[in-house]
Amino acid sequence: MTTLSGLKKQESGLFDVYPRFDVTPARAEGVYVFDQNEKKYLDLYGGHGVISIGHSHPEYIAQISHQLKQIGFYSNSVMMPIQEEFAEKLTALSGYTDHQLFFCNSGAEANENGLKLASFHTGKTKVIAFKGSFHGRTAAALNVTDNSRLSAPINKNNFDVVFLELNDEAALAEALKNKDVCAVIVEGIQGVGGLDAPSDDFLSFVSQACKEHEALLILDEVQSGYGRTGRFFAHQHANVSADIICMAKGMGNGFPIGGVLIAPHINATPGMLGTTFGGNHLACAAGIAVLDTLKKESLIENVAHVSDFLISELKTITSIKEIKGRGLMLGVEFDYPVKELRSKLLYDFQIFTGGSANPNLLRILPPLNITIEEITPFVQALKKVLK
Ligand SMILES: Cc1ncc(COP(=O)(O)O)c(C=O)c1O
Secondary structure (H helix, E strand, C coil), X not given: CECCCCEECCCCCCCCCCCEECCCEEEEEECEEEECCCCEEEECCHHHHCCCCCECCHHHHHHHHHHXXXXXXXXXXXXXXXXXXXXXXXXXXXXXXXXXXXXXXXXXXXXXXXXXXHHHHHCCCEEEEECCCCCCCCHHHHHCCCCHHHCCHHHCCCCCEXXXXXXXXXXXXXXXXXXXXXXXXXXXXXXXXXXXXXXHHHHXXXXXXXXXXXXXXXXXXXXXXXXXXXXXXXXXXXXXXXXXXXXXXXXXXXXXXXXXXXXXXXXXXXXXXXXXXXXXXXXXXXXXXXXXXHHHCCHHHHHHHHHHHHHHHHCCCCCCCEEEEECCEEEEECCCCCHHXXXXXXXXXXXXXXXXXXXXXXXXXXXXCCCHHHHHHHHHHHHHHCC
């Protein structure tokens, strides 16, 4: 059954928690997804910001296939040089050469571990987060997510969190003044919330204030990281350094992998963190293929190039109220809800876009290897629909 919005209601043995579009991708290549009838869709959503180097990238397929033939999985109880290689490549490309890497499997898990580390390290329990935030659905990550509708009764009695307005320096200083805060957690750019972001000045202020008040700065770069904004991490536009950086999505180009980069002043003790699947051989092969390709194909530079083109084109469309975000993590905001526009783009023009908590905003998260030529049909479709 398809609802009026074009979202399909599930009628199957699946637990029905996802509103779905009536499209069945059967294969994908580069920036395109093809359905079972070979109908071609332009993917400006990247499977929720996950596809970084493009669908079915040949290097990615080759490295994963090669690894699978050697060994796909063993637990973290043995030596794994592939993890060392991953950490070396990631720290070099991101510029965080003094940080150490802990592997996990998803964005929520990365934040969960980041928050625990901050509490282990400082011995404190209170956290500062921001209005509009989304950090995931596991207990600690959910507790710093500004959406009480996602909490079950079991989630209610968790650690103390203060939600502040983004970019409110005075409120932050006030909330930190008792030195009882273990961490300030902030997204590089808010994804699910609707592309609002800490300003560069505010991030510098937070970084300094954290140092003064013995709190750790956790940057949630799960969505905004891995080159998406034209720097490796979005917060690097502000030239600040974080104590803990949480990653997932683009890290594996679809292979489930997450990670936490951890500053050298935070000590590891055996058993402090752990996971069965995190950092397994296959996940590392996928992650290394992503890093190799980001570098080899200069994809971070490509993001800036395509983004400049897209933003300048969008600025010519007068019905667009505001363009938010950076690089290829953009929000196109209108004065009215975009539900119908998204459906039109999908069903009439075969273009996937994303939504957010802001009903008036289209979220654009294409693969980072998209070209100007490939993104142009989106601009043309918008101009046609909005004329
Ligand atoms: C900024 C941010 N943090 C955390 C998460 C949670 O990631 P996952 O769904 O992999 O647990 C998301 C997911 O959208 C996110 O956008």
